[in-house]
Amino acid sequence: MVVRLTEDKVRTEADAVLGLSALDGKDGARSGTGQITTFNQLGFQGVQDKPDGWYLPSNRNDVALVLEAKASTIPLGRPQAEELLKNIRIVNEQYHKTVGLLYNGDDLRVFKNLEEVEAPAALQAVGYYLGLFNENGIDKDHIYELTARINNCLHFEFGIKNLYHRMIFTACALVAKRYDAHFVADGKVDYSEFHQVILSTINKEMLRDKRQNFKLNLLGDVFAEIKMNLNVNSEDEKEQAHVRELIKQFIEWVTEISDCINSDAWRGEDVMGIFFNEFNRYKTKSEAGQVFTPEHITDFMYRILEVNKDDRILDATCGSGGFLVKAMANMIREAGGVRTEKAREIKDGQLFGIEYDREIYALACANMLIHKDGKTNLEQMDTREETACAWIRRIAGGVWEKDEAGRYVYRSGGVTKVMMNPPYENKYGCMTIVENVMDNVPPNTLCGFILPDKKLEKTGKAQKQRILKHHRLLKVIKLPEDLFFGIGVTTSIFVFKAGVPQNDEEFFTCWMKDDGLVTVKNKGRHDVHGRWPEIEDTWVNTVKKQSGDSTCKWESPKKHLSYQMPVKPFEITEEDFRRTAMDYLMFQQGIDAKEFDESVLAGVYAGEVSDDGENVTISIPKDDKR
Incomplete structure (x- = not known):
């Protein structure tokens, strides 16, 4: 049975998925749905048009969103799109980045400013549409630079010699950062505090998952087992100050990498592959x-x-x-x-x-x-x-x-x-x-x-x-x-x-x-x-x-089970033919080809060379036994 939805029901359904009403007032944003709110009431002076839904962040450099809802019996054609585009132009007066949604409960059209874009057929939460303007990939070169600094720091300063331990140490810090670990890069955090923040964050955030898969606590176990040559618990104040400075730098580098890979710009770049290529520089034979x-x-x-x-x-x-x-x-x-x-x-x-x-x-x-x-x-x-x-x-x-x-x-x-x-x-x-x-x-x-x-x-x-x-x-x-x-x-x-x-x-x-x-x-x-x-x-x-x-x-699998490299075609040059013919003639007369070559070469060295301008002549003495 086909359910016919009125415009009001489509608007209500859209709000439930987008979450516009729930976002009203969050971080100063104006957000909601309705039939009677005008753009004038939303801060667009003198504009009496009424959007069906809106998300207007307090920062006008951020992405705004406007919704145009229609009953499910109304197709989303050109006239309906023009209504939405009109509202996008209104919002663009204050926001340079606006997403427009035209929705009738069954079909959906999505616009970035005035350009229609491909998007999932099903309506998504508002966060998805706000991320449509994030188009650039992460800066892999910068991640390589940061990874090189981390590698040198862990290898030479902390003295973590094992390739995989350096990778795990860094990866666990990234996991902790991903789950909102409170890292403070102020030069006052000692190693025990830093170590505990990572372990406690991993244990806290993985608690639910450990019930499903208890082996995941191995990550925390391996991190806790990492050994280093640096005396991070030294009582000497100068040494402790040095450790705190190293941790400060490490936190700054990890935070930068985390910001890259946790952004909407991430396109599946293999960060572990980057780590391996860089950390591999100091690998031991056992790690090859x-x-x-x-x-x-x-x-x-x-x-x-x-x-x-x-x-x-x-x-x-x-x-x-x-x-x-x-x-x-x-x-x-x-x-x-x-x-x-x-x-x-x-x-x-x-x-x-x-x-x-x-x-x-x-x-x-x-x-x-x-x-x-x-x-x-x-x-x-x-x-x-x-x-x-x-x-x-x-x-x-x-x-x-x-x-x-x-x-x-x-x-x-x-x-x-x-x-x-x-x-x-x-x-x-x-x-x-x-x-x-x-x-x-x-x-x-x-x-x-x-x-x-x-x-x-x-x-x-x-x-x-x-x-x-x-x-x-x-x-x-x-x-x-x-x-x-x-x-x-x-x-x-x-x-x-x-x-x-x-x-x-x-x-x-x-x-x-x-x-x-x-x-x-x-x-x-x-x-x-x-x-x-x-x-x-x-x-x-x-x-x-x-x-x-x-x-x-x-x-044919009867003959091969791999790609067969092409065989170079047989070729013979005139020089090859002459050499082969000479070898055969010498063989018939019992002359050793190798000895003959050595004899001729020796005769050339012993002979006299003359040049008459047209020809070069090599003269070998007649009594030479060669």
């Missing part, structure tokens, strides 16, 4: 080998798997959470922004991660906590083990039941996309992880894995046959050979469809030779020339169409 997926590749994987805001994402070797954070950011942007109801759904129930290493798991928790999301869907487990497989089936994998043979059979729900960069070494069970994931997600789930180029081909025969019996390799995209600079491994993205046998079907392959990035000292590889967006669009289109580049080709 950990590979963090470059941010532009996480975004590329998201696009080639055609992830959308309704997908449920799994990364069963999530590391610091780079894939999950990028997926969350892109999905939320598609949903209309961080203030939408859909954004909450994405954070609460569409992101799933597993990490085995205790300290890296703590980093993943911190990374998700920094953005107030997804933390309860992270587990510290070993994806090689049945416990993790059961979790994937139960929590992330939907409804599974055992059949008569005792095999788990998928019924409904669950993960829809997998994005992973598992550890490559055999000792970590790389292909066991890959197989376990595909065996326990629903059939037809698209799974993207970053693996060494020949990893699948070098897998044991029995396991390889087992994987292809139950899952289909669709695509292999070879990545630039210098992607993981300094690691010494070349990689490809392997895209599978889980639960569908290969049946000897060919798979598509291509080679992205260049991503446009260059290596910047102490900062890793960066798109300093701005080439990546165009390159990414080209390759996303190539992978989607499965054509469009000279490297594109199809391979």
Whole structure:
């Protein structure tokens, strides 16, 4: 049954969602809905027009909002839009940034000043619309500068030598700041106070989540375990003054980073990836080998798997959470922004991660906590083990039941996309992880894995046959050979469809030779020339169409399970032919080619050289035995 809403009911419904009446008087704002309030009464002298809803902040540099409501039987055409635009012009007399909403209970049109913009079809809370004017991304270069200062301070001043401990120390401070920890950068805070503020904030804000997932208290535990060489409890006043100054600087730097990543300008930039690139400068041998997926590749994987805001994402070797954070950011942007109801759904129930290493798991928790999301869907487990497989089936994998043979059979729900960069070494069970994931997600789930180029081909025969019996390799995209600079491994993205046998079907392959990035000292590889967006669009289109580049080709799984580098065509020059013919003639006459070359060279050195202007002549004495 279709419910017809009057204009009054539409206005009331809009107020309930937008929250305009509740904001009246907050921070000096005038906000509300109604039928009889004129613009004149709202401070626009002499204007008798009546808006249906309004939000007018005390600071006229902030964003204002005006609502035009219509009965649900009235279409939102040009005449109705003109009414709204008239009101926007009125508000623009005092506010340079105004959002206009035209709403009839079913349909919605949104305007930024006088320009219509795309927005979620469903009406959102007012905060979402006030954020539409925040368009700039965060300043990654500035975050790198701040991170470098923090790294040097923690490494040289505090004496925290462990790479992951420096990352965890900084990440926990960011988490505390995100949850409104009272940091005072006045040079009077000693280390014990600073340490306690972080721990108490984490414990307080995570109390509810610990009931759901008790493992999250690991973050606080790891932070409390961090060791440093600096004597932060010294009784010497000069040393204490030095510690207080260090803490003051650290708080200032962390606050700046926090302001960047917690703003509406955040677009999913992987802050943990930035930390890793910078903190990696002082790594020890025992810390070598950990590979963090470059941010532009996480975004590329998201696009080639055609992830959308309704997908449920799994990364069963999530590391610091780079894939999950990028997926969350892109999905939320598609949903209309961080203030939408859909954004909450994405954070609460569409992101799933597993990490085995205790300290890296703590980093993943911190990374998700920094953005107030997804933390309860992270587990510290070993994806090689049945416990993790059961979790994937139960929590992330939907409804599974055992059949008569005792095999788990998928019924409904669950993960829809997998994005992973598992550890490559055999000792970590790389292909066991890959197989376990595909065996326990629903059939037809698209799974993207970053693996060494020949990893699948070098897998044991029995396991390889087992994987292809139950899952289909669709695509292999070879990545630039210098992607993981300094690691010494070349990689490809392997895209599978889980639960569908290969049946000897060919798979598509291509080679992205260049991503446009260059290596910047102490900062890793960066798109300093701005080439990546165009390159990414080209390759996303190539992978989607499965054509469009000279490297594109199809391979039979009977012959290969990787991208095959092109074989250079056979060529022979005239010089090569003459040399080969001479070698053959000398062979027929029993002359050793190597000895002959040495003899001729020695004769040249012993001979006389003359130049008559046209020719250069080398004369070797007749009695020379060579």
